[in-house]
Amino acid sequence: ETGVTQTPRHLVMGMTNKKSLKCEQHLGHNAMYWYKQSAKKPLELMFVYSLEERVENNSVPSRFSPECPNSSHLFLHLHTLQPEDSALYLCASSQDLYRSTDTQYFGPGTRLTVL
Amino acid sequence: AQTVTQSQPEMSVQEAETVTLSCTYDTSESDYYLFWYKQPPSRQMILVIRQEAYKQQNATENRFSVNFQKAAKSFSLKISDSQLGDAAMYFCAYRSSNAGGTSYGKLTFGQGTILTVHP
Numbered sequence: 001e002t003g004v005t006q007t008p009r010h011l012v013m014g015m016t017n018k019k020s021l022k023c024e025q026h027l028g029h030n031a032m033y034w035y036k037q038s039a040k041k042p043l044e045l046m047f048v049y050s051l052e053e054r055v056e057n058n059s060v061p062s063r064f065s066p067e068c069p070n071s072s073h074l075f076l077h078l079h080t081l082q083p084e085d086s087a088l089y090l091c092a093s094s095q096d097l098y099r100s101t102d103t104q105y106f107g108p109g110t111r112l113t114v115l
Numbered sequence: 116a117q118t119v120t121q122s123q124p125e126m127s128v129q130e131a132e133t134v135t136l137s138c139t140y141d142t143s144e145s146d147y148y149l150f151w152y153k154q155p156p157s158r159q160m161i162l163v164i165r166q167e168a169y170k171q172q173n174a175t176e177n178r179f180s181v182n183f184q185k186a187a188k189s190f191s192l193k194i195s196d197s198q199l200g201d202a203a204m205y206f207c208a209y210r211s212s213n214a215g216g217t218s219y220g221k222l223t224f225g226q227g228t229i230l231t232v233h234p
Contacts, residue, residue, distance in 0.1 A: 040226070041226070042119075042223075042224045042225060042226050042227075043206070043222075043224040045221060045222070048219075048221075050219075055219070056221075088158060090160060092160075097219045098219050100148075100212045100220075101148075101167075102210075102219075102220075103150070103162060103165060104162075104222060105162065106152075106159060106160035106161075107159070108157065108158050108159040109158045109159070109160075111158075
């Protein structure tokens with residue numbers, strides 16, 4: 001596979017469930033990102049990792065827990081979510097977070113519905 | 116903080132015609148990057164075109180070109196010879212130029228413009 005992949009593509013969960021979203025990049029990049037995309041709102045940056053180190057936690061509730069075991073994989077662990085957390089969750093990667101010409105490449109997203 | 120505004124929630128164009136999507140931004144910085152991303156119904160966000168603020172020449176990628184007006188803080192996208200496959204949500208985005216070291220530029224996105232292409 002090439003580019004940035006995300007699984008699952010669709011997820012329905014109850015408020016008491018625990019689930020995880022997975023992102024994998026095949027581009028040899030060093031930085032990875034989680035975004036939340038809600039209807040009629042701009043994309044919201046949630047977390048940023050560079051070389052497996054978290055460099056940004058954009059005031060995200062603790063019910064979202066990211067994990068970056070290596071530079072190719074990024075997870076978003078979900079627990080006790082709220083219905084307002086229903087959204088499209090996008091993963092992205094880029095070559096080098098601190099390089100001026102850095103450009104982000106996105107995965108297809110996971111459509112999350114919280115019942 | 117930087118802001119990006121796309122004032123057209125929806126646009127439509129006839130196949131083979133030309134359409135221009137608007138984007139304005141607010142910044143006090145002199146060096147930065149601007150992007151247009153396309154998000155088709157398949158949801159994969161695809162980079163369409165990138166413009167460096169220090170370059171006066173407008174970026175072009177095949178049928179896609181931009182009109183970058185730095186003084187006016189305007190960055191519009193022109194799609195020529197529109198095709199059915201161009202139908203998507205288009206996002207304008209801004210990123211600061213990194214100073215290096217431990218600072219980095221976050222992407223700030225506009226609200227998006229839904230483009231419909233009529234056969």
